[in-house]
Amino acid sequence: MISAVGLSKQYGKTKAVDDLSFEVRTGVITGFLGPNGSGKSTTMRMIMGLDRPTAGKAFVNGKKCQELKWPLREVGALLEAKSIHPGRSARSHLVALAQTNSIPKARVEEVLDLVGLSQVASRKAGKFSLGMNQRLGIASALLGDPGVLLFDEPINGLDPEGIRWVRELLQALAKEGRTVFISSHLMSEMALTATDLVVIGRGKLIADTTVENFIDSNTVATVLVRSSDSSRLNEVLAGLGGSITAQDDGSLLVTKIDGTQIGDAALSSGIAIHELSPQQASLEEVFMELTSDSVDFHGTTDAKAAS
Amino acid sequence: MTVTHTQMPSTDHGHAGLAGETRSEWTKFRSVRSTWICLFIILLAGIGLSVLLTFIQAARWSQSSLQERATFDPVAFSQSGHFISQLVVGILGAMIITSEYSTGLIRTTLATVPKRYTVMAAKKIVIAVVILVIGEVTAFASFFAAQIILTAHGGTELPAGASIVTQVKSASIPVVTIMSPGVLQAVVLSGVYLVLLSILALGLGFIIRSTAGAISIYVGILLVLPIILNFFPSGFKNSVEPYMPSNLGIAMVVTTTRTTDWAGVLLTPWVAVLVLAIYAAVFLLAGLWFLQRRDA
Ligand SMILES: Nc1ncnc2c1ncn2[C@@H]1O[C@H](COP(=O)(O)OP(=O)(O)OP(=O)(O)O)[C@@H](O)[C@H]1O
Ligand SMILES: [Mg+2]
Numbered sequence: 217m218i219s220a221v222g223l224s225k226q227y228g229k230t231k232a233v234d235d236l237s238f239e240v241r242t243g244v245i246t247g248f249l250g251p252n253g254s255g256k257s258t259t260m261r262m263i264m265g266l267d268r269p270t271a272g273k274a275f276v277n278g279k280k281c282q283e284l285k286w287p288l289r290e291v292g293a294l295l296e297a298k299s300i301h302p303g304r305s306a307r308s309h310l311v312a313l314a315q316t317n318s319i320p321k322a323r324v325e326e327v328l329d330l331v332g333l334s335q336v337a338s339r340k341a342g343k344f345s346l347g348m349n350q351r352l353g354i355a356s357a358l359l360g361d362p363g364v365l366l367f368d369e370p371i372n373g374l375d376p377e378g379i380r381w382v383r384e385l386l387q388a389l390a391k392e393g394r395t396v397f398i399s400s401h402l403m404s405e406m407a408l409t410a411t412d413l414v415v416i417g418r419g420k421l422i423a424d425t426t427v428e429n430f431i432d433s434n435t436v437a438t439v440l441v442r443s444s445d446s447s448r449l450n451e452v453l454a455g456l457g458g459s460i461t462a463q464d465d466g467s468l469l470v471t472k473i474d475g476t477q478i479g480d481a482a483l484s485s486g487i488a489i490h491e492l493s494p495q496q497a498s499l500e501e502v503f504m505e506l507t508s509d510s511v512d513f514h515g516t517t518d519a520k521a522a523s
Numbered sequence: 524m525t526v527t528h529t530q531m532p533s534t535d536h537g538h539a540g541l542a543g544e545t546r547s548e549w550t551k552f553r554s555v556r557s558t559w560i561c562l563f564i565i566l567l568a569g570i571g572l573s574v575l576l577t578f579i580q581a582a583r584w585s586q587s588s589l590q591e592r593a594t595f596d597p598v599a600f601s602q603s604g605h606f607i608s609q610l611v612v613g614i615l616g617a618m619i620i621t622s623e624y625s626t627g628l629i630r631t632t633l634a635t636v637p638k639r640y641t642v643m644a645a646k647k648i649v650i651a652v653v654i655l656v657i658g659e660v661t662a663f664a665s666f667f668a669a670q671i672i673l674t675a676h677g678g679t680e681l682p683a684g685a686s687i688v689t690q691v692k693s694a695s696i697p698v699v700t701i702m703s704p705g706v707l708q709a710v711v712l713s714g715v716y717l718v719l720l721s722i723l724a725l726g727l728g729f730i731i732r733s734t735a736g737a738i739s740i741y742v743g744i745l746l747v748l749p750i751i752l753n754f755f756p757s758g759f760k761n762s763v764e765p766y767m768p769s770n771l772g773i774a775m776v777v778t779t780t781r782t783t784d785w786a787g788v789l790l791t792p793w794v795a796v797l798v799l800a801i802y803a804a805v806f807l808l809a810g811l812w813f814l815q816r817r818d819a
Binding site for chain 2: 261264265266267268281282283284285286287288289290291293295297298299300301302303304305308309311312313315316317318319320322323326356360361
């Protein structure tokens with residue numbers, strides 16, 4: 217279990233993390249979502265006891281990280297920046313880590329095997345590809361067989377196959393009853409992997425809920441209708457209290473009333489329905505909507521700005 | 524798919540501590556090539572330079588001035604390799620921590636132990652033991668090699684209690700054995716000097732964190748500071764000079780001579796050890812202060 221209580225971090229004038237409180241439960245994957253610069257990595261470093269909070273506390277299994285007796289055996293982390301000496305072999309790197317927490321050498325071979333690096337274990341880590349480095353980072357995190365795992369953008373730089381591998385690994389880890397906390401700035405990725413969500417923007421908590429709840433409570437059910445007479449249907453549905461947006465292609469986007477009401481109203485008014493389909497708002501849109509006020513760096517699509 | 528087959532030892536007792544961390548630091552230390560290059564340079568250049576300079580000195584003994592003869596110390600001279608090795612041990616001492624900051628490994632390292640000072644203590648143990656071994660090997664090898672060269676050039680052992688005057692008047696270059704008064708101590712302290720410097724550099728590495736920065740400052744302290752001191756009034760210069768780290772090193776290996784050249788410039792050997800140990804401790808404690816407070 218991971219918990220943060222009033223966690224804050226100030227870098228000079230930047231409030232990177234602002235009074236953040238949340239809990240991460242065991243047995244499921246919890247996504248930690250926020251736009252670039254929202255404070256995800258900073259929060260993870262504070263949980264790991266690497267950065268000192270300006271205020272508040274973070275706990276792993278109810279203890280501060282510095283109070284854990286066998287840190288590697290309780291919490292494993294894959295942090296954002298590479299943290300491997302390029303001149304050292306993957307195996308030596310893991311052996312050195314294992315020795316700190318009395319982890320047997322056999323476990324080193326086991327995790328090398330698990331992440332698929334056994335064949336290249338004696339090669340220098342500096343010669344590794346991005347994906348191999350990521351795998352080595354994951355091997356380090358899993359080395360102590362910890363019950364709590366933190367992964368900061370674990371799929372960054374991975375190819376589709378690598379992404380699927382990480383996703384399945386994380387799901388397996390969660391299923392084994394571990395606490396799995398992964399950060400991402402991609403809502404769509406979280407929708408595929410996570411069960412719970414902690415969403416932040418500019419260091420502040422925006423939502424702490426399940427993915428399902430998050431989507432339900434932030435999307436409005438919309439129905440797309442094509443008909444033989446859209447202008448008349450527009451009037452009829454407006455009369456029923458629907459909120460309607462007419463599209464250029466003659467279809468209507470209707471909210472506030474559902475498909476059944478629309479169909480019944482069309483039938484009684486003698487309008488033929490050609491299409492009636494509920495629209496799934498994409499998670500990315502929901503996320504963008506919610507964090508748009510708190511995105512630090514708005515990109516510009518202005519043609520003039522680009523020239 | 525993540526099933527653990529390896530039987531993990533129980534976590535009910537004890538905690539991750541200095542023993543495991545030291546083993547880990549030793550693994551890290553010997554698993555990068557730069558370590559072996561540095562150790563090789565200490566050994567080769569340390570002994571090589573001593574041999575070369577002794578050879579030159581012995582060859583031109585007959586032409587050397589009375590002053591030179593009076594200040595010639597067959598022990599201190601045999602340790603001339605310090606010119607190079609004192610720089611390399613500093614690089615090694617600083618790098619075992621600065622390389623962790625530059626690669627980001629420090630984050631992983633600090634997350635393995637409950638207390639950060641364990642990391643510093645483990646690094647200190649590893650560097651001190653390694654430099655002690657390599658430093659003593661270099662010191663003794665240099666010493667014996669130099670005495671062999673001196674003897675080959677007609678050097679003779681001075682009788683016990685022989686004065687400087689005897690040395691000056693002697694036609695042949697002086698040679699000593701390891702059992703001559705003060706010799707064993709001087710050769711041993713030659714290695715100790717390198718150990719203390721490596722610890723000082725380690726402390727500096729913890730403070731500065733960047734390899735280039737730490738090494739620059741280290742070289743500055745060792746080589747540039749004495750030069751700058753020359754620009755100060757002689758009263759100040761004379762009182763500070765004995766405390767320059769490089770002069771402390773000379774004080775540790777000098778045996779026979781307390782003549783005009785070194786008068787007042789050198790502390791006695793054990794005071795020199797004490798002063799350099801204090802410097803090393805100050806740097807290390809400052810490094811610890813930063814380590815405990817700064818974000819990793
Ligand atoms: N060591 C530091 N010193 C100064 N400012 C920092 C430091 N680390 C982070 N920041 C600032 O804190 C804010 C949060 O950064 P952080 O890296 O935690 O964001 P993030 O959510 O991980 O972003 P990303 O998705 O880009 O990885 C940013 O404005 C960043 O510039
Ligand atoms: Mg980040």
